[in-house]
Amino acid sequence: xxxxEKSQPAPECLALEKLKKDGDCGCKDVRLRLKHDFFxxxxxxxxxxxxxxxxxxxxxHEGDLNLKFDWNNLFFACTHCNNIKHNSFNDILxxxxxxxxxxxxxxxxxxxxxxxxxxxxxxKSSPKILRTAEFLMKIYNGKTTNQIIEADNIRSKLRNExxxxxxxxxxxxxxxxxxxxxxxxxxxSPESAFTAFKIWIIKSRPDYxxxxxxxxxxx
Ligand SMILES: [Zn+2]
Numbered sequence: 001x002x003x004x005e006k007s008q009p010a011p012e013c014l015a016l017e018k019l020k021k022d023g024d025c026g027c028k029d030v031r032l033r034l035k036h037d038f039f040x041x042x043x044x045x046x047x048x049x050x051x052x053x054x055x056x057x058x059x060x061h062e063g064d065l066n067l068k069f070d071w072n073n074l075f076f077a078c079t080h081c082n083n084i085k086h087n088s089f090n091d092i093l094x095x096x097x098x099x100x101x102x103x104x105x106x107x108x109x110x111x112x113x114x115x116x117x118x119x120x121x122x123x124k125s126s127p128k129i130l131r132t133a134e135f136l137m138k139i140y141n142g143k144t145t146n147q148i149i150e151a152d153n154i155r156s157k158l159r160n161e162x163x164x165x166x167x168x169x170x171x172x173x174x175x176x177x178x179x180x181x182x183x184x185x186x187x188x189s190p191e192s193a194f195t196a197f198k199i200w201i202i203k204s205r206p207d208y209x210x211x212x213x214x215x216x217x218x219x
Contacts, residue, residue: 001043001044001046001093001095001102001106001132001136001196002046002095002102002103002190002195002196002199002217002219003095003096003097003098003101003102003103003190003219004037004038004039004043004095004096004190005037005096005098006037006071006072006096007033007036007037008071009071010071011027011029011030011033011071012029013027013028013029013030014027014029014030014069014071015069017069018065018068018069023069025055025057025068025069025074026055030055030071030074031053031055034055034074034075034076035053035076037076038075038076039190039191040076041076041191041193042076042077042078042080042081043056043075043076043077043095044056044077044078044081044085044135044136044139045078045080045081045139045140045154046193046194046195046196046197047078047154047157047193047194048192048193050078050079050080052078052079053076053077053078053079054077054078054079054082054083055074055075055076056074056075056076056077056081056082056085057073057074057075058072058073058074058075058090058094059073059090060085060086060087060090061073062087072096075095075096080139080147080150080151080154081139083147084135084138084139084142084143084147085135089131089135091127091128091131092128092131092132092135093105093106093128093129093132098219100128101219102132102196102219103196103199103200103203103219104123105122105123105124105126105129105132106120106121106122106123106129106132106133106136106196107119107120107121107123107200107203107204108120108196108197108199108200109121109197109200109204110155110158110159110162110197112159112162112163116155116159118137118140118141118155118158120132120133120136120137120140121133139151139154140154140155140158157193157194158193158194158197161187161192161193161194161197161198162194162197162198162201164187165184165187165198165201166201168180168183168184168187169184169208169212171183172184172211173211181212181215184212184215185215188202188212188215188216188217189217190217195217199216199217202215202216203216
């Protein structure tokens with residue numbers, strides 16, 4: 001999870017749908033704008049171009065029309081994350097609120113060997129940060145059989161992305177060619193998949209910070 005800036009104002013169809021009986025908060029322009037604003041990436045797990053998407057209500061609306069049709073409450077998520085969040089995690093960090101920078105509140109670590117492990121570590125101890133860490137651990141590990149299979153699939157994509165990123169770092173270190181630095185910069189950009197984990201690969205190592213710290217996205 002990283003910070004994302006949502007475009008304003010709200011798509012016009014939202015206010016029109018709110019007036020209808022059984023209006024649709026996922027009208028076409030809402031879906032297209034969310035896809036664009038969130039870089040076609042689930043804001044929770046950071047899977048790029050997820051095969052199934054959901055219009056996610058940051059605060060579960062539970063029938064409240066103001067929450068259901070509030071543009072600021074609508075986010076782009078995959079169905080795996082949307083199902084786990086449901087109405088149980090209304091109290092997590094809001095990635096569209098830049099007063100809290102997600103990657104300065106939480107560390108994101110993925111270790112492939114000897115045993116694959118995902119760790120989301122709170123850096124500060126506010127209730128919201130602790131809840132977000134708890135929530136993300138559920139996302140990357142699952143609880144029910146279905147969720148565990150889905151989380152395995154997400155981690156497999158995460159593993160590939162991390163491996164791709166580490167290859168780019170190695171290529172740069174061996175060749176010192178600018179094209180690899182550009183590739184690393186692109187892989188650290190907010191539109192890339194699993195950016196939070198790649199940011200923390202750089203932040204975790206002083207030598208990487210010296211070489212690549214200037215390529216980290218500024219939030
Ligand atoms: Zn997701």
